[in-house]
Amino acid sequence: MKSLKTIALAAFAFALFSCGGDKKTDSIPTASSDGAATEAPATPAAVDPATYDPKRGLGPHENIDVSKFDPAMAAAGKKIAEVKCTSCHKPTEEKLVGPxxxxxxxxxxxxxxxxxxxxxxPMIDVDPELQKQLELCLVRMPNQGLNEKDAREVLEYMREIDGAK
Structure with a gap:
C-alpha cells in the first residue's frame, strides 16, 4: 500500500511539471535587415489592455494569406502538433488540458x-478571452518555441481540422 502511494505521488508530481516550467519568454526572435537573428521585445513593458487588438493579438504576425489551402503544409503541421500540442489539445471540440x-x-x-x-x-497577460480560458483550464499554455514556419504549418493543420480544402 505504501509503494502504491509513492507511485501515485510520483505520477502526480511528474504530471504537474511535465508540460511547462516557470520560465517565461518575453521576447520573440526576429530577423534584422541584414538577416541576422536578434531578440526583440514581444510586448512593451506594460500593454494597455484598452489598446490591445483582439483580432491580431501581440506579435510579429500580420496579414497571413489563407486564401489557398496547402495539404503538404497541413501534414507538416500535424506532425509538429503530434509532438508539441496533442498532449494538451485534441483536434475535436473536447477539452483535454487545454481547449x-x-x-x-x-x-x-x-x-x-x-x-x-x-x-x-504576452497575450495571456492581456487578452480577456485567454484569461477566461486560463480560469477554465488552470494551466498556462507553455511556449513551445515554434518559429514562423512551424506556426504557419500548425495553423494550416488547424484549418484542415475546420474543413479547409
Whole structure:
C-alpha cells in the first residue's frame, strides 16, 4: 500500500511539471535587415489592455494569406502538433488540458492564432478571452518555441481540422 502511494505521488508530481516550467519568454526572435537573428521585445513593458487588438493579438504576425489551402503544409503541421500540442489539445471540440481545436480558425484570425502559438505569455497577460480560458483550464499554455514556419504549418493543420480544402 505504501509503494502504491509513492507511485501515485510520483505520477502526480511528474504530471504537474511535465508540460511547462516557470520560465517565461518575453521576447520573440526576429530577423534584422541584414538577416541576422536578434531578440526583440514581444510586448512593451506594460500593454494597455484598452489598446490591445483582439483580432491580431501581440506579435510579429500580420496579414497571413489563407486564401489557398496547402495539404503538404497541413501534414507538416500535424506532425509538429503530434509532438508539441496533442498532449494538451485534441483536434475535436473536447477539452483535454487545454481547449479542443475544432472551430478555432472560425473564432480567431490567422494572425491571432500564429501570434498566440508562437509566444503565448504576452497575450495571456492581456487578452480577456485567454484569461477566461486560463480560469477554465488552470494551466498556462507553455511556449513551445515554434518559429514562423512551424506556426504557419500548425495553423494550416488547424484549418484542415475546420474543413479547409
Amino acid at each position: 479542443g481545436w475544432k472551430g478555432v480558425t472560425k473564432r480567431q484570425t490567422p494572425e491571432w492564432i500564429m501570434n498566440f502559438i508562437s509566444n503565448p505569455d
